[in-house]
Amino acid sequence: MLGVQSAAARSLPDFTELVEENSGAVVNISTTQTMQSGTRYGLPFSQRDFEQLPEFFQDFFGGPNSPFHRRQPGAPQERHSMGSGFIVSADGYVLTNNHVIEGADEIVVRLSDRRELMATLVGTDPRSDLAVLKIENGDDLPVVKVGRSSELKTGEWVLAIGSPFGFDYTATAGIVSALGRSLPSENYVPFIQTDVAINPGNSGGPLFNLDGEVVGINSQIYTRSGGFMGVSFAIPIDDAMNVFRQIRDHGIVSRGWLGVLIQEVNRDLAESFGLRRPRGALVAEVMTNSPAEEAGLKAGDIVLAYDGEEISLSSDLPPKVGRTPVGETATLEVLRGGDRIELPVVIGELPDEGSQQAQQATPQESTTAPLGLVVEPLPAKLKDTLGIDGGVLVTNVGRGAALNAGIRPKDIITELDRKPIRSVSEFMAAVRALPEGKAVSVRVIRQGRATYLVMKP
Template structure:
């Protein structure tokens, strides 16, 4: 008993002696030198957009009614927004988020020294929310390098610089909280999560490591209040580099394409393929005439490997296929029933929505939107595809609103695409109404719907 205190002190002393060598990434003494070196490359981005339409009128009889003639009527008005960006090339190449400059008529870039330059859009990618801008400057601009985001680890220190709420040059510090986050914003989700404070206006700004390299582009936050609660998300720099290179070279992205829709599986489903754990990507639909169909793949096949890469889930296959070189032949390993098979697939090019010159809305005199079973449904066009991040090969009716209290409210989400009703495809609102009416007349119970949610096909049943 008398020896415990001395033993405790000995152990405490041992811990103190080991502490410096036990942690490979100790907290830095400060960030002032790093911030001074990096801040000149981080810019404020302000955009303006002309919007047609009248502003709302003040109510009749209101003390403010007299201002209606001044503020409530008239033609176009200008809307402004703010964001961040950073220079990656001294010749004036800037990275930011697509949503920062989306729809802008004018884009101004302001540097920390007060210099403001007009920017032009080199290219943008809705799928990854990235954009590349170019400014013309008489002198070389301060630039920062893109690092290797694959080497970033949970617990590493990071530094964010940006323009939150218009407060340019704001710096916040934190750590990487997690990697490979899927926040359901698109099919290429692979975010770095950080607790560094990120707020409105930080979008498009850089997330630096302690070597001064950009390892992410700050893009989104999870917050019940709209302000930072320590859960921010950044696009990894390796994805940024790949997209930026394509935008600079082609003006648009060029992604590989298999021609399949896939979903992840549960352990129970895995057992039907003779597997003891949930892995792979289940093929739920195949594009007619696409690379996968030509290679002999079928709905119900479970893809387990793509060349030398093991496929853990549907997200993994989507990313690796998109990253593949167009025209390249790859070996795809899959299971059909319980039998392992291999086929060779020639990668095609994914047709991006932005590449389409023609509107995809069907030519029809029928209504293009309407209410069906508590859902506001609209025929898909390019605008709706971009708004809800819907692929060009998805067909059906997109859900734009849901009635409160309807059966659909607890089962359907805005942005879902209704592909089938009663196991028959629907292309127009009238198709949907006629199909529901026929099923209701038959008295067969709830209406079966096949929903496409970010490439995942989900069966749903709605009560009349």
């Protein structure tokens, strides 16, 4: 039995050489921020670690009741936080997370040889949660080897080095659990999911493969307790280096933009659109004056492939578009009305984040329709606000197929069973033509955003 255990132990990877060779290029990053007057809670870690992400995707932990918080009465106060990073060039460029240095007035980088050097902020990209620093007056700096995250495979061993809870140069290991994860907070980053133990202070630190190459930047964890629960996420190094080069060379980051709102294709939607299995990204809305509109993409199209690469999940599309250089032409394979077509599209530049909000509709004469719906004509003012040429406004939903499908009052129905709806009469005609017992798609606009629902009359 002992011999079997010894053989199993020998088959596990030995990380000692990897840690010895790479720890020197991993740095501890400490920041100082002057707080305004008043009572604040000072954190020994990043402010964003508990404030700026959804509850289930807090970067690392807790709130004001955490034992790691320090209550700071009076003002002004200095708030100190810390995280990790790594040196990517001999002239002192450092990569880390944006939330590690966000709002910092002073940034100090500590090396493994205990040197403490001041660093300046070169630039940030909040969309991918990345920041680039430059070490001042540094010489003979160790550098990590940058690998290719595109070559990662699920199940392979990976190692993280960082400063969890301030314990410098802590090494933790695990495997790649999944690739291309899409999180609610980040649409343009296909995260690497691992089971490597990541805790406060690991933010911004490197994730290594067994060849000693950096393949990711440890960024977030999934948690219900505020601590590590076996699910952590890293930014792929391919995406990070693209951001790094743009910040270093141009000071800003530009991303490709298509100009569509998309949603997942589930089993019922796949049936209603004539797909044998759920796949692709369903276009719920095409934005005005966008590259998608100019290319002829329409609501109800399903994007099956982007430049020859299959789109299995809707979350596959945004990272592919984002990585495409602005002005380059990409080819979309689209399912439209049961036919597959190819559309060339010139990729635009992702604009600043904004929002669209629909105004309340003025009550109009209502029409009771089958399916448990009461609808009325769409007011002209609302049409102009939303930039649409028709539809019907749902004023009441009773028991029936519409309620089961998720249609609610104040929804605007613009398409039924892939037929455009521009008026109440068109809606009534489309309802009468619905096939019994078959799943059909319904396009609705809710709070200014379009989505597809599935209804079975």
